[in-house]
């Protein structure tokens with residue numbers, strides 16, 4: 177598993193990762209969600225030993241990357257699927273990787289089979305690969321050493337819905353066999369499909385974490401009515417927190433039953449009433465994204 181404790185990283189005065197702690201557990205697919213520039217790649221690069229931590233620690237199965245004798249047999253990493261050599265075939269790419277990692281080249285066929293790349297496809301040059309095939313090849317590369325931990329930076333980037341479902345099946349199977357997966361995304365919709373657990377990061381800090389069910393359940397109610405102002409006053413008068421909802425209507429921190437009862441008493445006709453459906457996570461994420469766009473450092 178991956179354990180990150182009080183990890184921080186500065187670039188000059190800019191704090192890219194700020195006291196980040198989380199655990200990525202065996203048997204679980206953990207989604208690392210945050211807008212562009214939130215600090216996901218920096219955290220992953222530190223875990224993979226490519227960027228030194230400012231302070232704090234990141235360990236894989238209890239040891240930091242540089243202290244593991246043959247790291248690729250513990251952690252498979254995909255940080256940039258477009259970084260593969262375009263002139264080599266997929267199979268050549270993997271054979272070279274296997275040799276570099278000191279692994280038998282027999283692992284190449286296993287890894288290709290795991291990501292469903294056919295012999296015809298793996299015999300093609302990478303320059304002729306679709307984005308989806310590049311992602312598959314990158315994941316095959318990460319799986320070569322039969323590691324117990326997989327760490328993938330934006331693996332679903334650019335994949336179509338079928339590709340995303342394929343990835344979910346692959347990662348689900350891997351986690352069901354006891355593996356721990358950490359994958360990042362800047363899209364809530366991707367993470368919702370693929371991950372079991374979520375870590376949400378914004379401006380270098382963890383802002384929410386928990387199981388997908390916990391975070392997406394939301395406790396509130398979304399309500400639209402003939403008179404949202406009057407309803408909001410009635411809800412507030414009942415001592416319930418109320419906020420404007422994205423796209424109109426209001427979001428109240430109570431169950432739909434309670435809100436329905438208040439609307440009835442206040443004689444406000446409802447046009448829509450439903451459970452929060454993760455609206456809070458979505459709103460929080462939208463706010464983070466907006467905030468982040470304002471707070472990008474100069475020249476970054």
Ligand SMILES: Nc1ncnc2c1ncn2[C@@H]1O[C@H](COP(=O)(O)OP(=O)(O)OP(=O)(O)O)[C@@H](O)[C@H]1O
Pocket residue numbers: 187190192210211212213214215216217218219362472473476
């Ligand atoms: N080598 C560097 N020097 C200066 N600033 C950096 C460096 N690497 C990253 N940063 C800054 O740190 C912040 C976090 O970047 P990071 O790449 O970790 O974010 P991210 O969440 O992975 O976003 P993205 O999805 O855009 O890759 C960004 O503002 C970025 O500009």
